[in-house]
Amino acid sequence: MTMQTRDTVHEGIVMYGGSPKILMVGAGLLLAVLAPYVLYPVFLMKVLCFALFACAFNLLIGFAGLLSFGHAAFFGSAAYIAAHTVKEWGWAPEAGLLAATVVAGLMGLVFGLIAIRRQGIYFAMITLALSQMVFFLALQLPFTHGEDGIQGVPRGLLFGLFDLSQPLTMYYTVLAIFLAGFALIWRTVHSPFGQVLKAIRENEPRAVSLGYRTDRYKLVAFVLSASLAGLAGGTKAIVFQLASLTDVTWQMSGEVVLMTLLGGMGTLFGPVVGAGLVVTLESYLASTSLPVPVVIGCIFVVCVLVFRRGIVGELMHRLTGKGNR
Amino acid sequence: MTTGPTDDIILEARDLTKEFKGFVAVRGVNLQVRRGTIHALIGPNGAGKSTVFNLLTKFLTPTRGQILYKGRDITRTKPADIALMGLVRSFQISAVFPHLSVLENVRVALQRPLGTSFHFWKSESSLYDLHDRALELIEAVNLTPWAGHTAAELPYGRKRALEIATTLALDPEVMLLDEPLAGMGHEDIEGTAALIKRVAADRTVLMVEHNLSVVAHLSDTITVLRRGEILAEGPYEVVSKNPQVMEAYMGTGHA
Numbered sequence: 001m002t003m004q005t006r007d008t009v010h011e012g013i014v015m016y017g018g019s020p021k022i023l024m025v026g027a028g029l030l031l032a033v034l035a036p037y038v039l040y041p042v043f044l045m046k047v048l049c050f051a052l053f054a055c056a057f058n059l060l061i062g063f064a065g066l067l068s069f070g071h072a073a074f075f076g077s078a079a080y081i082a083a084h085t086v087k088e089w090g091w092a093p094e095a096g097l098l099a100a101t102v103v104a105g106l107m108g109l110v111f112g113l114i115a116i117r118r119q120g121i122y123f124a125m126i127t128l129a130l131s132q133m134v135f136f137l138a139l140q141l142p143f144t145h146g147e148d149g150i151q152g153v154p155r156g157l158l159f160g161l162f163d164l165s166q167p168l169t170m171y172y173t174v175l176a177i178f179l180a181g182f183a184l185i186w187r188t189v190h191s192p193f194g195q196v197l198k199a200i201r202e203n204e205p206r207a208v209s210l211g212y213r214t215d216r217y218k219l220v221a222f223v224l225s226a227s228l229a230g231l232a233g234g235t236k237a238i239v240f241q242l243a244s245l246t247d248v249t250w251q252m253s254g255e256v257v258l259m260t261l262l263g264g265m266g267t268l269f270g271p272v273v274g275a276g277l278v279v280t281l282e283s284y285l286a287s288t289s290l291p292v293p294v295v296i297g298c299i300f301v302v303c304v305l306v307f308r309r310g311i312v313g314e315l316m317h318r319l320t321g322k323g324n325r
Numbered sequence: 326m327t328t329g330p331t332d333d334i335i336l337e338a339r340d341l342t343k344e345f346k347g348f349v350a351v352r353g354v355n356l357q358v359r360r361g362t363i364h365a366l367i368g369p370n371g372a373g374k375s376t377v378f379n380l381l382t383k384f385l386t387p388t389r390g391q392i393l394y395k396g397r398d399i400t401r402t403k404p405a406d407i408a409l410m411g412l413v414r415s416f417q418i419s420a421v422f423p424h425l426s427v428l429e430n431v432r433v434a435l436q437r438p439l440g441t442s443f444h445f446w447k448s449e450s451s452l453y454d455l456h457d458r459a460l461e462l463i464e465a466v467n468l469t470p471w472a473g474h475t476a477a478e479l480p481y482g483r484k485r486a487l488e489i490a491t492t493l494a495l496d497p498e499v500m501l502l503d504e505p506l507a508g509m510g511h512e513d514i515e516g517t518a519a520l521i522k523r524v525a526a527d528r529t530v531l532m533v534e535h536n537l538s539v540v541a542h543l544s545d546t547i548t549v550l551r552r553g554e555i556l557a558e559g560p561y562e563v564v565s566k567n568p569q570v571m572e573a574y575m576g577t578g579h580a
Contacts, residue, residue, distance in 0.1 A: 187446060188446075190449045191444060192441045192444050193444055194445065195449065198424070198425060203422055203423075205384065205416065206416060206420040208405050208408075209413060209414045210434045211406075211408030212405055212442070217442075224445065
């Protein structure tokens with residue numbers, strides 16, 4: 001083979017995605033920075049929290065092929081941990097968020113060790129069952145205050161410097177957290193680990209025959225996903241100054257599945273779009289007399305029937321002639 | 326049976342038996358694969374050849390019996406671990422990673438020895454050093470023009486070639502090929518058979534095939550299975566003249 005052919009192949013891979021993607025990311029960033037001057041910051045922060053949650057979930061289903069139906073357990077528990085450590089123990093917000101992330105990661109480790117050996121519907125059911133146990137604990141444990149939840153969580157000073165009670169400061173903090181989480185997911189997907197993960201998603205027995213102990217890779221992916229879901233949940237608790245049962249319910253686990261499928265599972269931006277769409281619809285419809293779940297349900301059905309790849313997945317498919325990887 | 330030294334036998338099954346809920350799929354199979362040979366395992370549908378294959382590659386656990394690889398008992402070893410010992414299998418339904426490019430397919434097999442396969446914080450560009458080796462392997466199976474395409478875009482015969490390139494990437498001592506020629510057109514069969522012959526030059530190949538004629542000029546030893554048991558064994562000239570084998574293949578001599 002000539003060197004030229006090799007270079008072309010190298011280039012083909014290095015340049016994969018190309019410059020339109022960079023432009024889009026730049027435009028998205030600019031929009032995110034300017035958005036709070038146009039839209040309500042609390043609404044935007046809610047979108048960002050759910051977007052990170054959906055991205056974390058998508059890391060698992062889109063890149064490892066694992067459908068978890070218990071991700072609310074990580075999201076909601078982390079919210080309780082962040083709220084409790086900040087409110088009752090007086091921790092700084094960054095410490096509370098770190099604790100929330102670590103606890104969610106450890107829970108992910110336990111969930112993962114139990115569920116990872118099963119596949120498909122069994123995996124989904126085990127994660128659902130475990131998350132229902134977490135819901136029961138959240139209802140019964142004294143520190144969660146049952147139906148009331150943990151209310152009036154102070155936002156505090158980030159690193160002792162930035163006053164998070166200022167809406168814009170809070171917003172840019174949430175944006176930074178989201179971007180950091182998103183960057184980690186992007187890196188994971190485009191890493192040696194991500195390559196093995198995709199191979200497992202595509203053809204697990206073949207990955208085994210190439211010498212990969214696939215359970216371990218899936219477990220690492222599960223822990224990463226759970227930790228990031230926890231980071232999203234903890235952030236939401238700080239933003240809304242509240243941790244409640246809503247975030248641990250199985251409906252919340254369902255909602256993140258919905259967001260991811262709507263936006264496009266296995267695409268990096270799909271969950272962001274899906275989360276934005278669902279949160280927007282919920283806030284918009286809340287002020288009308290339309291029943292929110294019915295409207296979202298209808299949109300979901302139409303989306304699944306019309307664009308099976310989700311909104312972003314379908315766009316990528318139409319634009320490039322092949323799917324996103 | 327030859328009385329050569331036992332270290333000449335690289336892979337051995339002793340009294341291998343597999344029962345599925347009362348149904349005996351494989352019964353007391355004794356198989357010896359000699360180092361450096363191409364050994365074919367053939368038999369009609371339901372003869373248990375795929376089960377034997379899955380037992381040897383640890384994708385199934387035997388009910389009874391023992392599997393030895395280079396004299397070591399691997400009966401309880403995990404499937405991912407035997408790959409690291411040099412025993413690598415292919416699959417009946419072509420086993421590629423469809424949404425990865427041809428280059429990435431081969432690279433996934435090459436990247437494990439780097440020891441960075443859990444490094445989710447590292448850039449994918451850390452794998453680019455493997456591209457030269459990957460492209461060599463791709464070249465060896467005549468897939469160079471396809472290197473940047475996704476595996477899903479390849480025609481069937483090319484997928485099988487990619488699978489062999491991926492398997493070769495691990496530089497296995499023993500290659501286990503599950504019906505590598507099944508579903509191929511004539512032109513592909515010849516090319517792939519030549520490829521198997523070529524890669525078998527410095528390694529051992531055990532392949533499962535449906536037809537005796539396909540493996541006739543390819544293999545050194547042929548084991549014929551029927552209803553989970555060994556019916557005949559030997560070189561093609563011997564096996565093809567065995568009356569029981571002729572009968573098993575639709576009662577004709579044109580097996």
